């Protein structure tokens with residue numbers, strides 16, 4: 159099922175969607191799945207399931223460290239399918255966020271088939287641009303999966319149009335030039351980028367990179383269809399003295415963010 | 425007939441990067457195409473080659489070394505004599521001039537052994553650019569002298585603490601910096617890999633090696649060589665010397681990869697022996713990877729060859745059969761290192777010693793009628809510490825250990 163349905167429901171409720179990122183396998187595979195369920199229970203509409211990768215060039219230190227620990231713990235690519243099933247069963251939509259080589263190595267067609275079978279909605283691909291994605295897009299269309307590509311503040315109008323055309327589900331607008339990681343402000347570049355993206359597409363536009371507080375979520379939800387939060391959630395799990403405490407912190411933050419996306423347009 | 429799309433060598437290459445970098449790559453591609461037909465740019469690069477780098481680099485025939493190569497004639501292309509000690513300067517000067525053309529004021533680079541970092545710091549000093557070099561924490565420790573060299577040249581050296589803390593992680597960190605600072609910053613990538621247009625552009629800046637060497641061998645010997653040997657890390661010195669010979673069907677092109685402790689040991693950087701096609705650092709090419717597509721760490725006594733991936737054009741040359749690739753073990757490379765030093769008075773870089781070991785194999789296979797051209801990509805000054813430890817020359821002052829005897833610890837200095 160496409161995330162478009164979820165985004166439409168949020169729109170009907172007069173609010174932005176909350177999209178939460180967590181890497182599978184961190185702190186452990188069962189621990190990460192439990193964290194994803196907690197995220198959904200606390201108000202996330204869509205869970206972005208990260209596939210830990212050895213060379214994550216779009217990620218800052220928090221997600222890099224989580225990936226290193228997940229890989230050291232033996233996480234496998236196929237664990238993302240298990241996580242997708244768990245997320246869907248707990249009532250949210252599941253998108254898998256992965257660098258390209260794990261998909262390529264798995265086999266693009268079989269990855270798409272297995273993800274669809276697990277109930278996953280599609281893929282977010284941070285290092286795959288539409289120009290290189292014809293095989294993936296074809297497989298995704300065959301299996302009715304979303305293809306979410308990224309746009310950046312540096313994107314030209316031509317690139318925005320090219321990328322938006324290849325997207326299904328939503329367009330992922332990165333709020334700042336840079337890698338993942340919480341930032342004090344996520345201001346103006348995001349609003350400008352969303353406006354420029356809307357000029358070339360009718361698809362929903364979700365904003366991510368740097369968001370860590372309910373107030374930031376509220377600010378972004380004034381103009382975005384969804385607010386994407388990653389590092390701040392991962393840090394809840396990574397910095398806590400115990401897994402139980404990590405889940406408590408995660409629930410607290412997710413609840414604050416869910417409140418943020420609800421009061422932004424109030 | 426089907427044409428490969430731009431940035432592809434057959435099926436290899438491409439542009440696997442965050443969207444944020446696409447405008448910068450498009451700008452770079454456009455600028456470098458304009459630059460190479462702009463007499464001002466071409467003239468300035470030529471002037472720097474002649475008055476700064478010391479081009480053309482000479483060739484040297486090495487008959488005493490050749491006695492160990494089945495009696496074949498062996499000719500070295502002396503990139504080791506370039507300013508900063510290796511071929512790396514050819515590419516760096518070209519990219520630094522492009523940086524100025526694009527109106528950018530800051531360059532970043534990755535480095536493993538430190539040679540590319542030193543070359544970039546040098547060009548930045550020469551052209552008045554701010555310079556940051558990313559280097560894996562482990563490499564900053566094993567190449568401490570090159571860290572000091574870069575700092576003396578005014579560059580900031582950042583030790584990368586993430587992942588395996590080696591070259592591949594330095595590349596990751598350079599990409600992260602670039603995404604955040606692309607408006608003011610050019611990433612001076614150090615070899616023929618990465619997203620389009622890097623593989624093509626870096627090759628073109630090194631192509632002068634083969635252009636000079638082909639004519640020099642013709643002048644010296646009266647015919648083309650039978651074989652051209654070059655070591656292959658990312659593959660820039662090899663593409664540089666190979667490219668002018670690609671249409672010379674009678675000339676064998678042989679790339680030598682780091683065989684480390686041997687293929688069977690699993691500790692090597694022989695991408696063409698055990699790697700599979702995949703994507704790393706922006707290009708579709710051969711990659712050392714596990715069954716989930718996670719990059720496997722490489723191993724080599726030579727920091728400059730210690731990289732889990734290889735330039736996509738090499739993957740294409742291998743697939744089409746135009747070039748062949750062989751692994752050379754640490755032991756074989758160090759034996760060739762010692763041999764060239766003792767027979768010819770030339771200390772090669774350990775990277776280049778892999779190419780010399782290849783020439784020893786090929787000479788023995790082809791016999792005395794063969795002519796072998798070897799790209800001596802760099803000098804061994806940076807490797808004296810590693811070699812001294814490898815051969816046990818530091819332990820007992822006054823005694824004279826025989827070269828060819830391996831350090832009993834077997835660790836070398838650079839792993």
Ligand SMILES: Cc1ncc(COP(=O)(O)O)c(C=O)c1O
Nearest residue numbers: 657658659660661728775801802
């Ligand atoms: C002297 C020398 N040769 C070769 C290499 C390997 O790089 P490439 O394969 O790009 O020539 C290096 C890299 O540091 C080097 O310093």
